[in-house]
Amino acid sequence: MALLQVEDLVVRFRTRDGTIHAVNGVTFELEEGERLGLVGESGCGKSVTNLAIIRLLPKPAGRLEAGRIVFDSIDLATLSEADIREIRGRDIAMIFQDPMTSLNPVLTIEEQLVETIQAHRKVTRVAARARAIELLQMVGIPSPESRLKDFPHQFSGGMRQRVMIAIALALEPKLLIADEPTTALDVTIQAQVLDLLRNLTTEGRTALVLITHDLGVVAGMTQRINVMYAGFIVESATTADVFEHPSHPYTVGLLHSIPKINAAPGEELLPIEGRPPDMRRAPTGCPFAPRCAWRLDICWTDNPSLVPLVTGTPLVMTGPNATHQIACHNPPTQAEAEAGRPLRDGFKAASPPEGYQDELSGSRVGVDGAGELPVSEGVDAEPYASAAGLPIEPYDDHGNGPRG
Amino acid sequence: MATIAVGRQRPVAERASRGIWRDAARRLMRNGPALVGMFFIAVFLFMAILAPLLTTFDPVRGVLANQFEAPLTNGHWFGTDLEGRDEFARIVFGARLSLVVGVGSVIMGLFLGGTIGAAAGALGGRVDSVLMRIVDVLLAIPGILLAIGIVAWLGRGLPQIMLAVAATNAPVFARILRGSLLANREVDYVIAARSTGASRWRLLVRHLLPNSVTAVIVAATLALATAIIDVAGLGFLGFGPPDPRTAEWGTMLTDTTQYFREAPFLIFFPGLAIVITAIGFNLLGDGLRESLDPRLKR
Numbered sequence: 001m002a003l004l005q006v007e008d009l010v011v012r013f014r015t016r017d018g019t020i021h022a023v024n025g026v027t028f029e030l031e032e033g034e035r036l037g038l039v040g041e042s043g044c045g046k047s048v049t050n051l052a053i054i055r056l057l058p059k060p061a062g063r064l065e066a067g068r069i070v071f072d073s074i075d076l077a078t079l080s081e082a083d084i085r086e087i088r089g090r091d092i093a094m095i096f097q098d099p100m101t102s103l104n105p106v107l108t109i110e111e112q113l114v115e116t117i118q119a120h121r122k123v124t125r126v127a128a129r130a131r132a133i134e135l136l137q138m139v140g141i142p143s144p145e146s147r148l149k150d151f152p153h154q155f156s157g158g159m160r161q162r163v164m165i166a167i168a169l170a171l172e173p174k175l176l177i178a179d180e181p182t183t184a185l186d187v188t189i190q191a192q193v194l195d196l197l198r199n200l201t202t203e204g205r206t207a208l209v210l211i212t213h214d215l216g217v218v219a220g221m222t223q224r225i226n227v228m229y230a231g232f233i234v235e236s237a238t239t240a241d242v243f244e245h246p247s248h249p250y251t252v253g254l255l256h257s258i259p260k261i262n263a264a265p266g267e268e269l270l271p272i273e274g275r276p277p278d279m280r281r282a283p284t285g286c287p288f289a290p291r292c293a294w295r296l297d298i299c300w301t302d303n304p305s306l307v308p309l310v311t312g313t314p315l316v317m318t319g320p321n322a323t324h325q326i327a328c329h330n331p332p333t334q335a336e337a338e339a340g341r342p343l344r345d346g347f348k349a350a351s352p353p354e355g356y357q358d359e360l361s362g363s364r365v366g367v368d369g370a371g372e373l374p375v376s377e378g379v380d381a382e383p384y385a386s387a388a389g390l391p392i393e394p395y396d397d398h399g400n401g402p403r404g
Numbered sequence: 405m406a407t408i409a410v411g412r413q414r415p416v417a418e419r420a421s422r423g424i425w426r427d428a429a430r431r432l433m434r435n436g437p438a439l440v441g442m443f444f445i446a447v448f449l450f451m452a453i454l455a456p457l458l459t460t461f462d463p464v465r466g467v468l469a470n471q472f473e474a475p476l477t478n479g480h481w482f483g484t485d486l487e488g489r490d491e492f493a494r495i496v497f498g499a500r501l502s503l504v505v506g507v508g509s510v511i512m513g514l515f516l517g518g519t520i521g522a523a524a525g526a527l528g529g530r531v532d533s534v535l536m537r538i539v540d541v542l543l544a545i546p547g548i549l550l551a552i553g554i555v556a557w558l559g560r561g562l563p564q565i566m567l568a569v570a571a572t573n574a575p576v577f578a579r580i581l582r583g584s585l586l587a588n589r590e591v592d593y594v595i596a597a598r599s600t601g602a603s604r605w606r607l608l609v610r611h612l613l614p615n616s617v618t619a620v621i622v623a624a625t626l627a628l629a630t631a632i633i634d635v636a637g638l639g640f641l642g643f644g645p646p647d648p649r650t651a652e653w654g655t656m657l658t659d660t661t662q663y664f665r666e667a668p669f670l671i672f673f674p675g676l677a678i679v680i681t682a683i684g685f686n687l688l689g690d691g692l693r694e695s696l697d698p699r700l701k702r
Contacts, residue, residue: 093600096596096599104593167600
């Protein structure tokens with residue numbers, strides 16, 4: 001029995017501009033101690049998925065419309081507010097993107113740490129304080145005893161994120177959700193914080209869901225990756241498979257938009273053209289079709305479901321033998337994935353059907369293929385040097401990933 | 405060519421600072437208008453607290469033979485009124501009354517409005533809707549009219565005046581506190597606190613309220629100005645303290661309206677006292693708003 005099973009999760013936001021289809025039927029599982037990356041560009045539903053798991057969707061707009069979230073044999077989706085509060089912090093903890101705003105400015109970090117401990121355990125203040133010191137030591141804050149009395153603004157960004165990690169790990173949760181934990185930090189601090197996260201989650205039995213738009217971050221951190229696009233998981237595989245055999249055009253695009261450390265001089269980055277779809281509409285075809293160089297006619301009208309890459313493979317949801325799954329009608333071949341474009345003779349991306357309107361601009365989509373789509377704007381093609389050269393996290397032979 | 409790239413960086417705010425309150429105090433001390441306001445308030449407090457030491461004249465009983473003496477004659481700095489009472493003594497003791505009634509009404513208003521605002525902001529939903537509609541109704545009635553209505557209903561007397569002025573302030577406080585609570589609800593650290601399993605009560609008391617009080621502090625300071633004007637206004641309209649001889653700035657204005665041709669200074673001094681005190685609290689309130697505004701901190 002997996003630690004976490006998310007089944008057909010659907011989240012929508014009711015806003016004045018209409019309904020936002022944020023998460024459209026996401027299914028994945030996570031074993032105890034496993035580390036999973038959720039990757040995709042801003043607005044693809046990765047954060048919303050996790051807010052839904054701990055039921056912190058912004059109210060009243062955010063609605064968990066359908067799906068089951070089974071954590072430790074409990075369905076979180078139907079739990080009462082009081083019961084889910086017990087689980088938050090104790091069993092599932094979260095680290096947020098911006099450490100500058102995630103700590104309460106008017107409370108000392110001692111108060112914030114002790115508060116979390118005492119919210120779930122009946123311990124004296126002295127004991128909670130001792131634990132707080134231990135935690136700060138664990139996350140590498142020098143002279144923790146004297147720093148307990150400090151306010152958040154007396155810490156640097158990296159140190160604040162360490163404090164956030166200390167708070168999150170205070171009760172040794174079974175699942176830690178880290179939502180872009182290093183995005184707001186500068187690069188040298190990023191590496192330190194990621195190291196810390198990896199060490200702390202491999203030593204305990206804490207499972208990790210790492211949300212990021214940066215494939216370079218997940219490469220060294222997670223054992224499996226779910227690539228999300230427009231509220232769908234479009235590719236799911238072990239980290240090694242994703243990097244060695246990317247099989248969804250979007251994943252291929254993501255990998256090609258990362259600068260490689262061993263790139264040949266003059267080699268160009270291939271951005272993903274176009275922009276993410278308007279989430280106010282439920283997609284009829286494949287949501288990635290308008291930006292895809294491999295699209296067929298069917299892609300405009302039929303949204304492919306997530307199925308094993310090799311037809312007939314038994315479905316393994318977790319562990320080192322997790323089935324490589326993609327949602328694509330026309331997956332790129334290995335050679336095409338390496339080239340970043342279709343190599344088949346005479347292949348042209350299918351033109352949009354008659355009367356198709358570009359969702360955002362309302363203009364007609366270019367007829368000759370992806371190259372003529374509107375120039376990318378909202379694309380996370382931010383250059384990171386860190387990717388692709390990093391070692392990929394292995395599983396041990398028990399299938400549970402490395403343990404200390 | 406893509407070999408080296410830099411991750412997204414964010415300037416780390418790391419100025420030497422020793423706490424939000426001390427930072428705010430430092431900014432306040434550099435704010436000229438706020439300092440002027442504080443000076444006016446200091447003068448007002450000085451008069452109110454030390455009233456009996458500042459004058460030897462009785463503010464209530466005068467010598468009729470000395471009526472309408474010009475300022476600076478016979479030791480009457482501000483002159484004397486119709487009943488021969490020393491105007492300076494009346495201004496000074498009037499300050500005392502204004503302070504007591506002003507502060508008292510703002511505290512009552514804070515208590516009433518704070519409770520309503522906290523309940524609405526914390527509970528939300530139907531409670532919020534009902535409470536806010538009540539507040540809307542109260543806000544729709546002009547403040548002085550509402551105050552007159554309450555004094556007319558409850559009778560004359562200092563506690564009644566305080567309650568009347570409090571009732572005009574409370575809806576404002578309720579609105580501000582609720583708005584501030586709602587805004588803070590979606591703030592990162594509140595969501596982070598919720599993610600650690602903090603209870604509703606803890607969220608409200610430890611995370612939401614402490615971060616919402618600054619707006620209320622500013623509003624309360626500004627409300628002191630309007631409270632003093634309201635009290636004087638009630639006095640002017642004849643709803644002042646039950647004993648008509650009591651030194652009260654608004655009542656003093658009413659008393660002299662019929663004689664201001666003979667003794668214009670009798671209108672000038674109480675008017676000046678009201679204006680200066682109100683301006684003082686307004687300037688301080690604006691200064692506080694600027695120095696407590698977290699947006700200016702970044």
